[in-house]
Amino acid sequence: MPELPEVEVVRRGLDGHVAGRTVAGVEVFHPRAVRRHLPGAFDFVGRLIGQTLTAARRRGKYLWLELDSGEAVLAHLGMSGQMLVSSAEAPAEKHLRVRFTFADGGPELRFVDQRTFGGLSVEEMTTVDGALLPVPVAHIARDPMDPAFDLDDAVRAVRRKRTEIKRALLDQTVVSGIGNIYADEALWRCSLHWARPTDRLTGPAVGRLLTAATDVMAAALAVGGTSFDALYVNVNGQSGYFDRSLAAYGQEGRPCPRCGTAIRREPFMNRSSFSCPRCQPRPRAAR
DSSP: OOOHHHHHHHHHHHHHHTTTEEEEEEEEOOGGGGTTSTTOHHHHHHHHTTOEEEEEEEETTEEEEEETTSOEEEEEOTTTEEEEEEOTTSOOOTTEEEEEEETTOOOEEEEEESSOOOEEEEEOEEEETTEEEEGGGTTOOOOTTSTTOOHHHHHHHHHHTOSBHHHHHHOTTTSOSOOHHHHHHHHHHTTOOTTOBGGGSOHHHHHHHHHHHHHHHHHHHHTTOOOSSTTSOOTTSOOOOGGGGOSSTTOTTSBOTTTOOBOEEEEETTEEEEEOTTTSOOOGGGO
16 A cells, blocks of 8 residues: 555645646546545535635645645545546546546546545544644544654654554554555664564664654655555656665565575565564564
8 A cells, every 4th residue: 555655746746736726527437436425426526516626635644635615535545546637638547436627627637446445535624733634534643754743752652552663653543654665664774673562662762763764755755656566656647666775675585785684574464574584683572
């Protein structure tokens, strides 16, 4: 699933291409695409026609378009959701789920989702700690790229979890935006195994880890994020290139860039975790 850098790439594209434009029409081609909008597709369309999209926002992995009504279109990208800006003359994509047209007659906004795990919904907004958020996102913590992110608060929140460090990194109520890819990369940079207990890490060690996560996500953002296939693209349909710079994630059997030992893959939460056996020894209690 897309993580903070990938979602931020899409947010920037949306903010540049659709913010300030008024919705003239909405077509829903698959009911699952709006299943999170509980009143249904007819209500979804009716709530949007005539509304102006004022800005594209993000918190962690969550993306939304603010409306001049004071509500927002919350986008769940899921595993294959794409928000594409396309000319009206462009053929419909095979997995086109929702189409937005605009009063200015310019490029359309299309929600494409091959696996239909994602979706769109119109949500009310609420204020949490001075930030205006869609109600379903209100419980999500600030991410490391948020100007109001407090590193000391995040360190304390991680150490309170009493769990494995990678589980804490992936807990979006503790710190948001970090997923499987960038957690593995940050842990590799700090020479920490994913099973290290949070309560056995010092505050400075957790601080270095969160800083490493911030740095690796910034590096990924600079090259458009990480794309392993054609399912993650920006609003213009272009892929990111950070997969070429990954040190640990997805590198099973390849030499560790630091010591040359073959990267290992271990099962983790129905997924996989990648690390270097030499640089990131498994803690004794987890052996």
